[in-house]
Amino acid sequence: MDSLTAAFRSGQKPSFPAEAGTLEYAQSLDQQDKLGHLRKEFNIPTRTSLKKKALNGVSPGENDSEDEKSIYFVGNSLGAQPKAVRRALESQLETWASIGVNGHFSTLENSPLSSWQDLAESCAKKSVDLVGAAVPEEIIYMNTLTANLHLMMASFYKPTAERHKVIIEWKPFPSDWYAIQSQIRHHNLSPSTSLIEIQPTPDLYLTTESILATITEHAPSTALVLLPGIQYYTGQLLDIKTITAHAHSLGIPCVGWDLAHAAGNVPLCLHDWNVDFAVWCTYKYINAGPGSTAGLFLHQKHHSRNLDRLEGWYGADKSVRFLMEKEFKPGKGASGWQLSNPSAIDLASVSAALGVFESVGERYMERLRGKAVVLTGYLECLLEGLIRGGVGRKGEEQAFRIITPGNPLERGTQLSLMLREGILESVSKVLAEEGVVCDARKPDVIRVAPVPMYCRFEDVWKFVEIFKGALARA
Numbered sequence: 137m138d139s140l141t142a143a144f145r146s147g148q149k150p151s152f153p154a155e156a157g158t159l160e161y162a163q164s165l166d167q168q169d170k171l172g173h174l175r176k177e178f179n180i181p182t183r184t185s186l187k188k189k190a191l192n193g194v195s196p197g198e199n200d201s202e203d204e205k206s207i208y209f210v211g212n213s214l215g216a217q218p219k220a221v222r223r224a225l226e227s228q229l230e231t232w233a234s235i236g237v238n239g240h241f242s243t244l245e246n247s248p249l250s251s252w253q254d255l256a257e258s259c260a261k262k263s264v265d266l267v268g269a270a271v272p273e274e275i276i277y278m279n280t281l282t283a284n285l286h287l288m289m290a291s292f293y294k295p296t297a298e299r300h301k302v303i304i305e306w307k308p309f310p311s312d313w314y315a316i317q318s319q320i321r322h323h324n325l326s327p328s329t330s331l332i333e334i335q336p337t338p339d340l341y342l343t344t345e346s347i348l349a350t351i352t353e354h355a356p357s358t359a360l361v362l363l364p365g366i367q368y369y370t371g372q373l374l375d376i377k378t379i380t381a382h383a384h385s386l387g388i389p390c391v392g393w394d395l396a397h398a399a400g401n402v403p404l405c406l407h408d409w410n411v412d413f414a415v416w417c418t419y420k421y422i423n424a425g426p427g428s429t430a431g432l433f434l435h436q437k438h439h440s441r442n443l444d445r446l447e448g449w450y451g452a453d454k455s456v457r458f459l460m461e462k463e464f465k466p467g468k469g470a471s472g473w474q475l476s477n478p479s480a481i482d483l484a485s486v487s488a489a490l491g492v493f494e495s496v497g498e499r500y501m502e503r504l505r506g507k508a509v510v511l512t513g514y515l516e517c518l519l520e521g522l523i524r525g526g527v528g529r530k531g532e533e534q535a536f537r538i539i540t541p542g543n544p545l546e547r548g549t550q551l552s553l554m555l556r557e558g559i560l561e562s563v564s565k566v567l568a569e570e571g572v573v574c575d576a577r578k579p580d581v582i583r584v585a586p587v588p589m590y591c592r593f594e595d596v597w598k599f600v601e602i603f604k605g606a607l608a609r610a
Contacts, residue, residue, distance in 0.1 A: 137165055137168040137169065137510060140152075140510045140513070141506045141507070141509060141510050144509035144510055144513050144544040145505075145506070145509055145544070145545075147543055147544060147545045148544075149513065149542065149544070152513075152514065152517045156514070156517055156518070157518060157521060157597075158597075159594065159597055161597075162514075162592075162593040162594045162596065162597035163593070163594055165510070165514065165593040166592050166593050166594055169507060169592075169593070170507075171496065171503065171504065171507050171588060171589070172592070174492065174495075174496070174589045174590060175589070175590045175591075175592065177218055177219055177220065177492055177495075177589075177590075178216040178217060178218055178219065178423075178589070178590040179195055179196045179197060179216065179217040179218075179219055180196060180200075180205045180206060180208050180216050180590060181196055181205075181206045181208060181216075181573065182196050182200050182204045182205050182206060182571075183204055183205075183206055183571035184204065186206055186568075186571065186573070202594075205571075206571040206572065206573050207571060207572045207573065207591075207595045207598055207599050207602075208573050208587075208590070208591065208595075209572065209573060209574040209584045209585050209586055209587075209591065209595070209599060210573045210574050210575050210583075210585060211420060211421055211423070211549070211585045211587035211590075211591075212368075212371075212397055212401075212420055212421070212549070212550050212575060212583055212585040213420065213575050213583075214419055214420065214426055215400075215419065215420055215421060215422065215423030215424075215489075215587065216423060216587075216589075216590050217423070217425070218423050218488055218489050218491075218492050220248075220488040220489070220491055220492060221424070221425060221484075221485050221488045221489060223248065223488065224248055224249060224484040224485065224487060224488035225481065225484055225485065225488075227244075227247045227248060227249060227484070228249065228480055228481055228484045230244070231244055231247065232480075239251065239252050239480070240252045240253045241253060248487075248488070248491070249484055249487055250487075252480040252483075253454065255478070255480060255483040255484070255487060256276055256277045256278060256429075256471070256474070256478050256483060257272065257276075257471065258487060259275075259277045259429075259431075259483060259486050259487050259490055260272040260273070260275035260276055260277060260470075260471075262487070262490040262491065262493070262494055263275050263277075263431065263490060265493075265498075265499060265500055265501055266399060266400060266404070266422075266490070266493060266501060267395070267399060267404045267406050267414065267416075267431070267433055268403070268404045268405035268406045268407055268408060268409075269406060269407050269433060270407040270408075270436055271436060271469070273436070273439065273468050273469030273470060273471065274406075274407060274433055274434055274435060274436055274469055274470055275431060275432065275433055275470055276431070276432050276434075276469075276470035276471045276473065276474060277418075277429050277430065277431050277432075277478070277483060277486055278429060278430070278432065278450075278473070278474045278475065278478055279429070279430055279475065280417065280427070280429075280430045281311065281394070281396055281415050281416060281417040281430045282311045282312075282314075282315050283430075284415040284430055284431075284432045284473075285311075285312065285315050285392075285394070285415050286315055286319065287432075287445070287446055287473055287475075288392060288413045288415060288432070288434075288473075289315070289316070289319045289360070289392075290319075290444065290445065290446050291443045291444055291445050291473075292360060292389070292390040292392065292412065292413065292443075293319055293323075293359055293360050293390070294359065294389075294444075295320075295323050295325060295330070295359050296359070298356070298357060299356075299357055299358060299359045299389070300323075300325055300330045300357065300359055301330050301331070301332050301354055301357050301358045301359060301360075302316055302319075302320065302330060302331055302332070302358070302359065302360045302361075302362055303332045303334065303350060303351060303354060303358055303360070303361045303362070303363075304316060304331065304332070304333055304334070304362055304363065305333065305334045305336075305342060305347075305363055305364065305367060306333050306334060306335050306336055306342075307367070307369050308364065308394075309364070309368050309394070309396065312362070312364075312394055316331065316362065317331065332350065332354050332358070334346060334347055334350045334363075339539065340369075340370050340539050341370070341372065341541060342367065342372060342374065344374075344375050344378060344379070347363075347374070347379055348378070348379065348382050351379070351382060351383050351386065351388070352382075352386060355383070355386035355387065355388055356387075358383075358388050359388075359389060359390070360388075360389075360390045360391075360392065361379070361383045361388055361390070361391045361392070362391075362392045362393070362394070363379065363393060363394070364393070364394045364395075364396070364397065364398075365393050365394065365395040365397065365398030365399075365402070365404070365414075366395075366397035366398045366401065366402070366547075366548050366550070367397075368396070368397050369552065369577065369581065369583075370539050370540055370541075370552050371397075371539075371540040371541075371547050371548065371550035371551060371552045371583065372540065372541050372546055372547060373398070373402060373541075373545070373546050373547050373548055376393060376404070376406075376409055376411065377405070377408075377409040379391070380393075380409050380410055380411055381409075381410065384410060390412045390413070391411060391412050392411070392412055392413045392414060392415075393406075393411055393413075393414040393415075394414070394415055394416070395414050395415065395416035396415075396416050396417045396420060397420060397421075397548065397550070398416070398548065399416035399417075399418075399420075399421065399422060399431065400418075400420070400421030400422040400423075400493070400501075401420075401421040401508075401548040401549060401550075402501070402505060402508075402548045403501040403502055403505050404501070406433050406435070407435065407436065410435065410437075411433065411435060412434075412435055412438065413432070413433060413434050413435065413438075414432070414433040415430065415431070415432050415433075416430060416431045416432075417430050417431075418430060418431060418486050418489065421548075421549075421587060422486070422489050422490070422493075423489045423492070423589070424482075424485045424486040424488075424489040424490075425482075425485045425489075427482075428482055428485050428486055428489075429478060429479065429482040429483055429485075429486050432470055432473065433470065434469060434470040434473065436469070439468070439469045439470075445466070445472070445473055446475070447464050447466075447475075448474060448475030448476055449475070449476065449477070450474040450475060450476055450477055450478065451464070451466055451467055451471070451472050451473055451474040451475060452464060452465055452466065452467060453465045453466065453467045453468070453472075454467065492589065504588050504589065505588075507588040508548065508549045508587075508588040509544045511549065511586050511588055511591065511593065511596065512544070512547065512548075512549050512550075512551060512586065513544060514593055514596050515551055515584065515586055515596045515599075515600070516538065516542070516551060518596065518597065518600040519536075519538060519551070519553070519600060519603075520538075521600075522535075522536075522600065522603070522604055522607070523536070523537070527604050527607050527608060528556070528559075528607030528608055528610060530556060533556055534556070535555065535556050535559070535607045535610070536553045536554060536555045536556065536607070537553070537554050538551055538552070538553060538554075539552045539553070539554045539581070540552045548585075549585050549586055549587055549588065550583055550584065550585040551583075551584050551585075552581055552582070552583050552584075553581065553582045553583075553584060554580055554581055555580045555581070555582065556580070557579070557580060559607075559610040560576055560578065560579065560580050560581075560582070562606070562609065562610040563582065563603070563606040563607065563610050564576045564582070566602070566605065566606035566609060566610075567582075567602060567603065567606055570602045570605075570606075572599055572602055572603075584599070586599075
């Protein structure tokens with residue numbers, strides 16, 4: 137497996153052996169997996185629990201057989217539940233019940249968490265490797281992704297008659313689209329003239345050359361470049377370093393990134409790449425739970441600048457926060473953008489989920505990436521076998537095609553499959569019946585994400601067998 141990892145990391149696509157399509161081969165890769173023990177740290181929905189209609193006090197747990205567990209390939213929408221989250225939440229509830237308001241400043245012995253006032257900063261310290269920060273002060277956990285995006289645009293999007301454009305890509309996640317348009321309108325501008333969309337090739341691929349060319353064309357009139365680290369629909373990983381450097385070289389004042397599908401998925405070096413700001417959610421690859429508190433990165437170079445910001449009580453420095461003074465003294469770095477007292481319950485989930493990453497050891501994102509490239513490459517290998525075999529073909533039209541880049545350096549764990557028109561519903565129904573959980577995007581795309589923390593090579597093999605049967609039926 138180590139040789140496969142090295143090849144994929146270099147952008148090569150080595151040939152899997154002839155027996156790669158067998159269950160035994162998949163199981164042999166699992167036996168070599170040095171991160172396979174992480175699967176035991178998660179509660180994975182079972183085929184039975186997925187059909188649950190009412191609470192009964194029973195959650196998937198230690199006694200579930202591997203055959204009973206679902207094939208959970210939807211970490212790009214909602215990660216599986218770390219068992220540590222339940223323990224963290226229980227500790228918060230006990231703290232609240234036992235010492236009440238004093239939990240803001242005190243930590244009970246044996247608690248896995250810091251005091252509530254320090255919990256956001258504690259999560260930031262755990263995230264330095266996650267996003268490649270230079271210091272924890274470049275990170276803060278607060279609000280949700282879209283709220284944080286609005287806060288960053290309030291500070292960095294300062295349109296003038298000469299510079300007013302925002303450069304985005306052709307199919308941003310809807311929340312980004314809505315936020316950006318509303319910010320443009322907030323400044324009495326029109327998206328029709330101030331919003332520039334980078335168009336993909338007919339294969340839905342965003343070439344780095346086209347991105348750079350669009351930035352160059354509009355640089356004199358651009359106030360902000362705002363792109364996704366990973367394009368949610370196709371799963372394409374953009375060249376954050378090159379794009380950021382190019383925009384800055386042309387005098388564009390700010391380059392921001394939405395890392396919703398990149399944080400916890402691929403290694404990031406935001407400080408070294410000179411990214412101005414980035415925002416991300418924590419319920420996908422970070423596994424902190426639905427709607428959990430989001431993260432924000434603000435480059436250290438901006439910490440001493442007198443930037444405009446929307447101010448709130450919790451953005452005040454802790455030394456003066458409880459003095460209740462009218463003059464705002466911002467906290468250090470990104471923490472100065474906080475608004476309200478953050479939910480200790482939500483941050484407990486984030487802290488516990490980040491703790492699973494820390495348990496991997498130093499440079500944990502590199503280690504997770506090592507498995508991810510092989511796991512995703514194995515999925516691609518088996519899917520390409522279905523295409524070559526003509527599974528589900530109708531006349532000259534194949535049943536599906538992979539729209540995620542084939543270069544391992546241009547994707548994370550997700551492969552997006554564009555199905556032949558009209559078969560999405562049928563295929564999705566079979567997958568659900570067989571205990572496969574993945575993400576359908578109408579009209580024709582299925583997004584499949586084998587997350588390295590809790591997914592196995594055997595899961596990949598089983599998925600492809602079920603998918604093959606679903607295509608044949610469709």
